[in-house]
Amino acid sequence: MRRVIVVGGGILGLAVASELTARGRHVTVLEKEHRWAAHQTGHNSNVVHAGLYYRPGSAKARLSVAGNHSIVAFAREHGVPVDVCGKLVVAATERERPALHQLARRAEDNGVPATVVSAAEAREYEPEVACVAALRVHSTAVIDFPAVCRALVNSLSGAGADLRLGTPALGIRSGRHGGVEVATPQGVLRADALVNCAGLHADRVARLAGITPSARIVPFRGEYHTLRPDRRHLVRGLIYPVPDPALPFLGVHLTRLLDGSVHAGPNAVLALKREGYRWRDVSVTDLAETLTFPGTWRLARRHAVPAGYSEVARSLSAHRFAASLTRLVPAIGRADLVRGPAGVRAQAVWPDGTLVDDFLVETARDQVHVLNAPSPAATSALEIAADVADRLGIAR
Structure with a gap:
């Protein structure tokens, strides 16, 4: 060969x-x-x-x-x-603390260097973060x-x-x-x-x-916002929520990029075209292929409520998007966000509707x-x- x-x-x-x-x-x-x-x-x-x-x-x-x-x-x-630079995965409430510790055990199982830190220790990395505890992921x-x-x-x-x-x-x-x-x-x-x-x-x-x-590939669009330049100081590095283990997406998070800009996102909504970066990007062929695949409907029955509703609502409402970030960094408000780029994730789905x-x-x-x-x-x-x-x- x-x-x-x-x-x-x-x-x-x-x-x-x-x-x-x-x-x-x-x-x-x-x-x-x-x-x-x-x-x-x-x-x-x-x-x-x-x-x-x-x-x-x-x-x-x-x-x-x-x-x-x-x-x-x-x-x-x-x-x-x-x-x-490392990142913080934060438990915003006591209810999320067990999931955070479970994530720490998974890090250990996978050989990922990570440390559970207190709220005070988390604020040494991210002064504006709100949490009851966090996982510092070093690599x-x-x-x-x-x-x-x-x-x-x-x-x-x-x-x-x-x-x-x-x-x-x-x-x-x-x-x-x-x-x-x-x-x-x-x-x-x-x-x-x-x-x-x-x-x-x-x-x-x-x-x-x-x-x-x-x-079958089912495309999901992930939409981002960016922080206004004068508000970038609110985030020093990477701040993630504790993810929902039932979904492959990590939740809306904050990422400081190499150029100093801070991206917030992504959410996850069904894309109406395989390369559909906006709601108005629609392909009849792509959409028909998605909607005639039985796995799409079985997936929808599994996740449409409340997860799917929440993701679409975040896509359509900048206030809802900002509210997801406020859980992590209370100083961030709707006025601090500017709509940014979007990406499309090629997510394969089994015929039974599982990801x-x-x-x-x-x-x-x-x-x-x-x-x-x-x-x-x-x-x-x-x-x-x-x-x-x-x-x-x-x-x-």
Whole structure:
């Protein structure tokens, strides 16, 4: 196996290409957009996660803990800005204290450096925070993930990889004598293997290749606000609530980025288009595909009330959005917020309506399909890439 085609030019596709190149393979990367990291990678919170939240032994737990170290090391080696600043997960009320301690036990199980601190100790990190206790997670970092992608592209270009922007995969079939053939607007490409890292379109690319994926992508939009420049001093680093264990989302939180700006969010609402960053972004095809999938309706029955209602209400009302932040930092009010960017999460859902809560990778002959890789996939990208190369049987 000498030649591999990677579909998708976000951080995961580029990381896979880099790993395969390092293992001596010639790689072609196909990205349908005219720039790298155009969607999930370029619209996330730029947080390097510690591996705190995930079920012990799961791929997310293993690969995010390892990825926390490898992506920070990569950034430092390649001159990409990164700050290992740590974060606070706060119990705002006594009712949340047991869940906080449960989270601390999970951190210990996963090998994540974290310390339970008192309210007074929490205010030494974040003077404006309101809590009864907090978990200080020491290895959380902020980074510039698009800059990581630029570094990967530069490295791949120097190594002779074939990098093709504006080149969607229009058709995929197995070759007559093994391998794969991929139709593009510029002609048919042939390779020994295919890796699908298409993110929001990963299930579609799998079907294009003749695979019936076990789960379906349902897009969720996460909306952010930012603090006005004169109110940024209210947040020194990262402040998170204790998450709802029934949901894959971490709750509205506060993140100081490398440029000093403070992002608040995201909420999570159903996107009406796979790349729908606003309510008015609607695709009839995408929406019909979502609504005709039985898993969507089963998911809605599980979470529509009260979680779904609360998320939509937060999306439509800046006052409600601000109220979520006031629980964490009482000094923040509606007037302090400016509507910011949004991202869309490619969340895979099983047909029974349960959310796929781990990375999901499925294989076929000469093919690897990464079907569920939302957060912490950017943190884990280099580790997922190594796993993909191993699945192809390509030795280090």
